[in-house]
Amino acid sequence: MIKRSKKDTNNNESGSRHALPPDFDPEVPSREVILQYLRANPAPISPETLATALGSSAASIGFDRRLKAMERDGQAFFNAQGQVLLNNQLEFIAGKVQGHRDGFGFLLRDDGGPDLFLSPREMLKVLHGDRVLAKPDGEYRGKPEATIVEVVERRTNKLVGRFLKERGAFIVAPEDQRIKHDILIASSDTGEAEHGQVVTIEILQQPTRHTQPLGRVIEVLGEIDDPGMEIEIAVRKFDVPHEFSQATLQQAAKIPATVKPSELKGRIDLRDVPFVTIDGEDARDFDDAVFCTPVDMGTEKRKRPGWRLLVAIADVSHYVRPGDSLDDDAIDRGTSVYFPRRVIPMLPESLSNGICSLNPDADRLVLVCDMVIAASGTKAGSITAYQFYEAVIHSHARTTYTDVWAALQQPSGPAGQAMQPVLPYIQNLYQLYQLFAQARIKRGAIDFDTLETRIVCNPLGKIERIEAYSRNDAHKLIEECMLAANTCAAEFMKRNKRLGLYRVHEGPTPEKLKSLRDYLRNLGLTLDGGDDPTTTDYARLIKAVRARPDFEVIQTMCLRSLQQAIYSPEQAGHFGLSYDNYAHFTSPIRRYPDLLTHRVIKSVLHGKRYVPKLDDIAAAAALPKGEREHALWEKLGLLLSARERRADDASRDVEAWLKCWFVKEHVGEVFSGRVTGVASFGVFITLDTLFVEGMVHVSELGSDYFQYNEAMHELRGERTGIRYRLTDAVQVQVSRVDLEARRIEFRLVKGTGFKELKASMEPEAPGAKRVKRAASTKPTALQGTTAQQRRAAAKRSAKAATPGKTSRSGKAGKTSRSR
Structure with missing residues (x-):
């Protein structure tokens, strides 16, 4: 059972029992405070006046030493009259600290420049994730090195780790290997924690070059081998929100479990249309339902065959309104996080598995993308017309990929018989999929064929086995339907001149392209396209090497050369899918960007304009209206891209934990x-x-x-x-x-x-x-896991460290309906 410590009073004892350097004066204002004052008051000021203004003694030796240290580091200087001024001449580099398990770190620069090496000595001042200002300070093994001159923002205020008692002292060894500090805990701040247990702590005093961080236990998670502990650790380690606010739960509880007649006003009634959902066996939230039927295109004299595809997506925006508690928690999460045997949903279950989920035999509110696709001629498989509208549907069947594929292969078999009422429409979908697949090849989309694995856990949450599985045509059928709807959503926003978030996947950077070409050259292979290869060039290469024994490696190297997909208001297309217009529209239950796309589309349908609001972007207020709106969307794109990566990191961490437990046997x-x-x-x-x-x-x-x-x-x-x-x-x-x-x-x-x-x-x-x-x-760096051993290993490893990142093979990802 997870235990939370009672709220305690301020403890002045916690820092007194730890010896401090003789020149350390806790009463002296920090560099950050001094710099903030000098920025706000740029006029020259005497050291005595400055000390008094900051609440320090004018005769303080520590304050004088701090000013001299700031002068030495170029942060401030003294004029001829002995007054202090901020040094605006020196260009400091802003960025985020990225720790390394061996004790050193890197500064990831805000300006996109090359990473700067941070020695273990510099890392004593900060924790992983802190934002700092640094100055270049020579080179380390041919790579640029930096010295931290100011901590702009402390990003780690809580962390999870193992509670240990070593030689009479209490410490917490962080679970995050990128944090090498052990956190000191006063005896009065240990709560009910026992040696070896996993705890959450609050940082009371951040680290400095001279002192270790201090903290107090606020939550006891349990023993390291408790079932589900890996998830409890991951959500705290990566700061994944996992508890809904009381206001959100209360708001969700007030939403009716069924659609009210008054909510149908202004909606198209499609309850008689045999929509079906096709998902995995363990799916609980159903974002999308599909229906397909043949249609005649063209004029009465020149009819051409075509297909009408309806993709109905849960109308989450009807229930989650901008600025309400549900919306606040949803944007804070950004996405649902998937672990083996557990999901941290973006929305409370009463919505994600209830009123928003397109469950069978239940009325549900939806936003429909209604498309017409050519079935013949040069435009076969292309969308010739589309429209969006609000509707209500009544799903006729909940089917699975396995059963649909079995029914398509053997319509008279058990699976086909079980879904007989909707089987003709599923067969229509399959015929349409074959057209989409041909169009995909024609436009040159890259067809990566990666091995995917599935973790099967026992009732205690430990891995029972890891098995490979392949995607059948039922998976691909649904994926192509979702891709079609996503492209329409992006084109709709663009055509109506509305800002929104696009799913942007750009081609290779010059550096990655050179690395790929060097590798291919050694194999006697080439990638066409010169300095600007297209998706078709990649697809042609992948097709040419598919029969080679080293195909998987070549494919992996091609994947590594491409940039990571992000959310952005700038429409730059999707390189891998070879789409000029692409957005995320089809999963608003589990992805916040999709919910935003729904709001933009519905605002157009109602003759309005949707502009998001963010409390933390005050700087945009000074911009002209058009630029201000763009800045808001840009900020949202960065925010949601980061939260997507956070979810991926947490999922990978849990999988790595489970695999370690599995291999221990x-x-x-x-x-x-x-x-x-x-x-x-x-x-x-x-x-x-x-x-x-x-x-x-x-x-x-x-x-x-x-x-x-x-x-x-x-x-x-x-x-x-x-x-x-x-x-x-x-x-x-x-x-x-x-x-x-x-x-x-x-x-x-x-x-x-x-x-x-x-x-x-x-x-x-x-x-x-x-x-x-x-x-x-x-080497000793690979031995031992105690805090003392890890600290010693950090010093040794830093001597052999070279800045940069080691690229390893890509892991198989989850099956995704839309990329």
Whole structure:
């Protein structure tokens, strides 16, 4: 059971029992406070007047030292009269701190420039996620380094970790490996926590270069191996909202469970139309229902065959209005978060699984995208006309991908018989899908074929097995219907000159394109298109290599070269799908951007204009009206893109935790696998039968010097000639599982695959660089998980650190109706 500590009074004892440096004066205003005052009061000011204005003693030695330190770092300077001024000449770099598990970090610059290395010493001042100002400070191993001069915003005020008692002191070791500080807890602030338990703490005092952070326990989550603990940790670790406000729950409780007759006014009545939903077996919220029938196109004399496709989407915007409690919680979440066996919904269940869900045999309010698609000629599979309108439907059947595919293959079989009343309309959908598929090929959309896996858990929430599954044509049928509706929504906003959020997926950056071309060149392959390849160029390459044994690797490299999809008011198209206009419209129950698209469309239908409101964008108030509206949408796009990534990070963290628990039962066992990632410090292996990835450290590859060729993604032994490349088959033994780091370690079985891995005598590939000789045992940085060991490992690892990110193989994602 999760226990929350009672609200305590202010505890002045917590900081007194920890020794501070002799020159540390807690009464001295921080740099942040001094800088804020100097910005607000730019006129020269004497140190004494400044100290008094900030509530400090004019004779304070600590205050004088702080001003001199700020002068040394270029933040302030003294004029000839000895007065203090803000140094506006020095250009500081603003950005966000990204911690690393080995103690160092990076500054992710707001201006998009190259990341700056932050030494472990600099990381003592901050926590992962803090926003800072920094100044460039030389280089570290050829990469730019920075010194933090001001913490602009503290982003970590709460965190989750293990409560430990070490040598009479209480500490919390954060679960987030990017935070290397142990949080000191006063004995009066431990609540009911016991040694080893997982707790949530509130930060009472942020870290400085001289002091550790202080905190107090506010919640006891339980033991580390309690069922569902991995989810409790993830939602707190990534700050995922997981409890609805009382106001939201009260508002949701007042919404009727059925559609009222008064709500049908102004809506098209489609309750007699045999709409169906097609989803997975475990789906509970049904955003969309579909119906398809043949139609005649053209004039009476020149009739042409066509299809009419109706995609009905839950009218969530009817129930969730701008500015109400439901809306506040929905935008705070941004999206539903999916874990094995549990969902953190964007909306309360009474809406997501109830009145908004298009459940069978129930009246539901919807927003319909009604499309006409050509069935022949040069425009076959293209949408020739569409319209949006509000309606009410009555879903005639809830079907699954498995049953629909079985019915399409054998209409007279059990599945076909069970859905006999709606089977003709499903067969219509399948014929339309085949047209869509042909049009997809014609427009040059990339057809990536990635392996997808599904985690099957036991009643206790632990992994029972991980299994591969393939998407059948029923999945693809629904996906194409959703893609069609999404393109219409984007085109509708554009045609009516309304701002909104588009789903933007841009092509490769010049740097990523060069990396991909270098890799392909070494394989004797080329990507057409010069400096600006199109989706068709990518699709042509993927098709050409589909029969190759290294197809999966080439496909992965192509995927890595593309940018991440985001939400933006700038319509830049969707590169992967080869659409000029694309938005998210079909999942308003689980995605806030879709809800915004509904509001824009409905405002047009009602002759109005929808403009979102954000409390935290005061700077936009000074802009002209048109620019102000654009700034609001731009801010929303950034916000919702970040919340989408937050949900993905939390889901991946839970999956990594579960996989570590799963593999713990197999330590010492030998498995076959394939190389799915190569780095200078080792190779990543995915097991063929368990579908989990782990690392073989370079120290386990044998007593040889290994050269890392970044262009070829290859490690090659200088003496033996053995090389490890993507897709190489190997045999490994599970040697260690580190649950804290979510890391699985393998040991290469001696002699495995030597003939296959032994390279022929050929000249050394360009771009290869010599890496550290393999040691006979694992480096200390990979051992031990206690706080003391981790701190020591951080110092050692920082010496060998090189700024940048190691790219690893892409993971199989969830099946998505619209991308």
